[in-house]
Amino acid sequence: MTVDDGVRRLPTQEITTHTDSREILANAARDTERYGLDEYFIVDVDSHHVELDSWPEILEFLDSPVLKDTAHQMMKNWPQASHLALHNHPPGLTMQDVSGRIPHQASLGEETPDTGSGAERDVTLVRRAMDAMSIDVQVVFPQPMLETGLHPQPQVASALLQAYNRWFTSQILPREPRIRTMLGLPFEDPDACLATVEEFADHPGVIGFLVTSQRHAGVHRNAYMPLYRMLEERGLPIGFHAGPNQADSMTSTMNRFLSAHAMSFVTCNMTHMTNWVINGIPERFPGLKTIWIESGLAWVPFMMQRLDHEYYMRQSDAPLLTKPPSAYMREMFYTSQPMEWTDDALLEATLRAIDAPNSLMYSSDWPHWDFDVPGRIASLPFLDDHAKRNILGETARKVFGL
Amino acid sequence: MTSTVTPRVFDVGASDEVAERGRLVVTLGEGPDAVTVGVFRFSGRLYAYENVCAHQGGPACQGRIVSRVRERLDDGQRSLGLVFDDAEMHIVCPWHGFEYDVTTGRHPGRPDYALRPVGVAEEGGRVRVTV
Numbered sequence: 001m002t003v004d005d006g007v008r009r010l011p012t013q014e015i016t017t018h019t020d021s022r023e024i025l026a027n028a029a030r031d032t033e034r035y036g037l038d039e040y041f042i043v044d045v046d047s048h049h050v051e052l053d054s055w056p057e058i059l060e061f062l063d064s065p066v067l068k069d070t071a072h073q074m075m076k077n078w079p080q081a082s083h084l085a086l087h088n089h090p091p092g093l094t095m096q097d098v099s100g101r102i103p104h105q106a107s108l109g110e111e112t113p114d115t116g117s118g119a120e121r122d123v124t125l126v127r128r129a130m131d132a133m134s135i136d137v138q139v140v141f142p143q144p145m146l147e148t149g150l151h152p153q154p155q156v157a158s159a160l161l162q163a164y165n166r167w168f169t170s171q172i173l174p175r176e177p178r179i180r181t182m183l184g185l186p187f188e189d190p191d192a193c194l195a196t197v198e199e200f201a202d203h204p205g206v207i208g209f210l211v212t213s214q215r216h217a218g219v220h221r222n223a224y225m226p227l228y229r230m231l232e233e234r235g236l237p238i239g240f241h242a243g244p245n246q247a248d249s250m251t252s253t254m255n256r257f258l259s260a261h262a263m264s265f266v267t268c269n270m271t272h273m274t275n276w277v278i279n280g281i282p283e284r285f286p287g288l289k290t291i292w293i294e295s296g297l298a299w300v301p302f303m304m305q306r307l308d309h310e311y312y313m314r315q316s317d318a319p320l321l322t323k324p325p326s327a328y329m330r331e332m333f334y335t336s337q338p339m340e341w342t343d344d345a346l347l348e349a350t351l352r353a354i355d356a357p358n359s360l361m362y363s364s365d366w367p368h369w370d371f372d373v374p375g376r377i378a379s380l381p382f383l384d385d386h387a388k389r390n391i392l393g394e395t396a397r398k399v400f401g402l
Numbered sequence: 403m404t405s406t407v408t409p410r411v412f413d414v415g416a417s418d419e420v421a422e423r424g425r426l427v428v429t430l431g432e433g434p435d436a437v438t439v440g441v442f443r444f445s446g447r448l449y450a451y452e453n454v455c456a457h458q459g460g461p462a463c464q465g466r467i468v469s470r471v472r473e474r475l476d477d478g479q480r481s482l483g484l485v486f487d488d489a490e491m492h493i494v495c496p497w498h499g500f501e502y503d504v505t506t507g508r509h510p511g512r513p514d515y516a517l518r519p520v521g522v523a524e525e526g527g528r529v530r531v532t533v
Contacts, residue, residue, distance in 0.1 A: 004413045008429045010438070015464045015496040024496065027459050101466050101494045101501075370498060373458055 017107040025132035031375025037134040043396035044138045045335045046363035051142040054118025055083040061163035088151040089144045092246040095257040105369035119171035149214025158186035173205035182208035190223040207400040213243025215268045220279035228285045237289035242268040269295040280320025282328045291333040298340045301353040335363035338370040348382045357387040361396045417527045437533045444491045450522035456515040460497025
């Protein structure tokens with residue numbers, strides 16, 4: 001007895017951290033065929049590469065000889081620090097892969113033949129994911145580097161961001177024009193934020209700047225007004241990329257990663273959104289495009305209702321506003337992932353509340369554990385083709401001038 | 403006018419190639435009609451499902467095979483921590499971690515999220531899948 005003709009055993013019976021991205025994502029091709037995604041212009045406004053794989057290369061871009069020596073000594077002497085030196089990588093984040101159930105979250109350990117540097121390998125991995133998901137342009141961010149907003153030593157965070165931004169713009173962006181980025185700002189240091197914009201704003205592929213993960217600096221502080229003015233004048237969006245932290249005052253009570261992750265990303269952006277709107281930043285800088293990233297969408301109608309309700313009773317607390325908070329929020333932009341999809345009626349109401357055909361931009365968040373494929377948008381039963389095209393890429397084309 | 407699709411039966415391998423708590427993932431047929439199926443064995447019985455997660459279409463049959471996790475409580479409803487329940491075997495989609503009971507193909511908390519079952523039989527030491 002033999003196996004029948006027409007039976008092919010998959011060479012990868014179990015997907016692991018060593019499986020090729022193209023094989024992990026092979027099933028995305030079903031969506032490409034079913035929804036004709038090759039006919040759409042698809043921009044992924046939030047994805048990630050694995051910068052710690054290239055960490056020793058990035059640290060060579062540090063300006064300060066003292067910090068560079070600290071990094072070298074850490075890498076040389078601490079057994080586990082070769083790819084973590086100077087970094088504030090929070091240990092709780094290693095719970096993200098659900099105990100190995102979602103391998104691509106932990107590591108993309110696949111082979112990348114003919115790649116000499118970390119940057120070459122990174123570009124190869126990004127290309128594989130883009131091609132597998134029919135993505136035309138991918139906005140690529142780091143991963144643990146987004147935690148620098150919570151670094152215990154702000155001056156080290158600023159130095160790391162500068163080194164990373166120099167590495168990314170000189171080593172990654174020139175290798176692949178389909179890759180774009182919004183660079184992280186050293187938000188603890190407003191002057192350094194201005195210097196960052198001055199240094200990188202004109203670099204090809206830099207399409208905006210990010211406030212990353214931090215939630216302790218009020219975004220309405222006067223010290224930040226020159227930054228917002230500079231971005232507005234240059235026509236560059238500011239993005240708020242939320243990040244989780246299990247040490248926040250509320251999440252520190254939580255005993256499961258699920259709980260902290262569900263709450264922490266959202267409260268991070270809720271905090272900034274509240275300060276941003278109630279202090280009238282959109283009135284002060286009406287031309288500044290604002291993007292809220294990686295918090296899903298369900299929080300937005302909640303905050304619209306909550307802030308409107310309070311504003312109507314306490315107008316004197318928000319004197320710069322000339323319309324309800326929700327009206328400003330509807331003029332901002334949102335990335336889609338992780339899109340809460342478990343109740344069609346609630347999701348439809350959410351998309352209506354934020355004027356999704358004009359404000360929502362698809363994002364995958366690949367390779368994170370809760371990533372969304374483009375088919376997630378294409379399959380929504382209550383959106384017409386025009387709305388789907390806008391969400392999948394046309395709105396991003398306008399926002400970023402692609 | 404209605405069209406009917408004739409079921410196709412494929413010999414996919416010998417019985418001993420699907421070990422207890424093991425799997426065999428195979429693509430059956432060619433071109434647009436091809437179907438990828440995972441065959442699993444648990445408590446001696448075979449189960450088979452299409453390799454498409456009910457969530458976002460991920461390759462659910464190529465993920466971890468792991469016992470269901472439960473939380474033990476004492477008589478006073480105090481938690482005694484997490485344990486594996488080896489009486490229930492889960493298949494986990496590697497894209498996002500959706501878990502399915504191998505005997506039903508259903509998500510333990512939302513049974514309407516389910517893998518598409520595929521006919522599987524064992525005869526004369528051979529495993530045959532019907533699609």
